[in-house]
Amino acid sequence: MKVRYPRxxxxxxxxxxxxxxxxxxxxxxxxxxxxxxxxKLNVDGPRKVVGLLCPHAGYMYxxxxxxxxxxxxxxxxxxxxxxxxxxxxxxxxxxxSIMVEGVWRTPFADVxxxxxxxxxxxxxxxxxxxxxxxxxxxxxxxxxLPFLQYVLGFDFDFVPICMMLxxxxxxxxxxxxxxKALENVNAVVIASSDLTHYEPQTSAEKKDRMxxxxxxxxxxxxxxxxxxxxxxxxxxxxxxVSMIVASKILGAKNGVLLxxxxxxxxxxxxxxxxxxxxxxxxxx
Numbered sequence: 001m002k003v004r005y006p007r008x009x010x011x012x013x014x015x016x017x018x019x020x021x022x023x024x025x026x027x028x029x030x031x032x033x034x035x036x037x038x039x040k041l042n043v044d045g046p047r048k049v050v051g052l053l054c055p056h057a058g059y060m061y062x063x064x065x066x067x068x069x070x071x072x073x074x075x076x077x078x079x080x081x082x083x084x085x086x087x088x089x090x091x092x093x094x095x096x097s098i099m100v101e102g103v104w105r106t107p108f109a110d111v112x113x114x115x116x117x118x119x120x121x122x123x124x125x126x127x128x129x130x131x132x133x134x135x136x137x138x139x140x141x142x143x144x145l146p147f148l149q150y151v152l153g154f155d156f157d158f159v160p161i162c163m164m165l166x167x168x169x170x171x172x173x174x175x176x177x178x179x180k181a182l183e184n185v186n187a188v189v190i191a192s193s194d195l196t197h198y199e200p201q202t203s204a205e206k207k208d209r210m211x212x213x214x215x216x217x218x219x220x221x222x223x224x225x226x227x228x229x230x231x232x233x234x235x236x237x238x239x240x241v242s243m244i245v246a247s248k249i250l251g252a253k254n255g256v257l258l259x260x261x262x263x264x265x266x267x268x269x270x271x272x273x274x275x276x277x278x279x280x281x282x283x284x
Contacts, residue, residue: 002102045077051247051281085239086140088164093134124177166238175245191243193236195275
């Protein structure tokens with residue numbers, strides 16, 4: 001069995017099960033920028049959440065914002081399958097890649113890849129390659145898994161998609177393939193992305209408001225255009241476009257901002273910040 005090992009455990013987030021659970025609870029959910037509560041999974045919830053936008057910096061920076069997305073998910077109900085789309089920061093592997101078998105290990109437990117769904121997504125896209133190497137060291141997908149395990153437990157499966165090539169046409173194609181494969185599946189689609197990188201707080205907030213507005217409107221074209229026009233250094237615009245496209249096909253009608261903050265809000269230095277956003281796309 002293929003095992004993708006947790007490359008960032010012990011650095012970007014805590015490296016043992018006990019310390020990771022404590023970090024997620026105390027430093028994320030109960031942080032002053034977090035939801036202020038530890039969510040309880042609503043097993044019989046309405047399952048209106050179709051898509052999420054979550055940041056992926058180290059938990060000490062973006063964890064409190066990410067916690068808003070996962071609180072929103074947990075209180076809505078339990079998906080059986082999660083598709084996580086993230087950017088490729090490392091430059092390894094194919095331009096757009098998917099893993100279709102094996103498990104991803106975290107300090108909590110292993111998460112199995114849903115091979116049936118993954119193979120269907122790959123078959124339905126013109127651009128997706130089956131390529132494990134792109135995923136080996138990439139953090140954008142890995143950092144979502146402990147949160148998912150914390151709020152959902154250990155009996156869900158997932159599909160990882162890593163995007164180095166983030167052209168609009170490619171992102172739309174991937175989104176459509178995801179939606180087709182998830183027909184009649186109890187699933188949620190997660191885009192892993194930070195927003196503006198290393199600009200003063202006021203500049204980051206101004207640019208990030210445009211990104212947030214486009215996602216709230218479920219307007220993937222508007223999102224891509226404002227990122228291009230205003231040179232917004234959002235690392236996961238492609239995954240976010242894919243998430244919006246898939247979510248709309250799967251019935252999403254509304255976009256809601258759950259939390260926005262920057263690294264400056266966390267550490268106090270607002271001279272060069274990274275923007276973090278938690279958003280949910282819902283059926284109603």
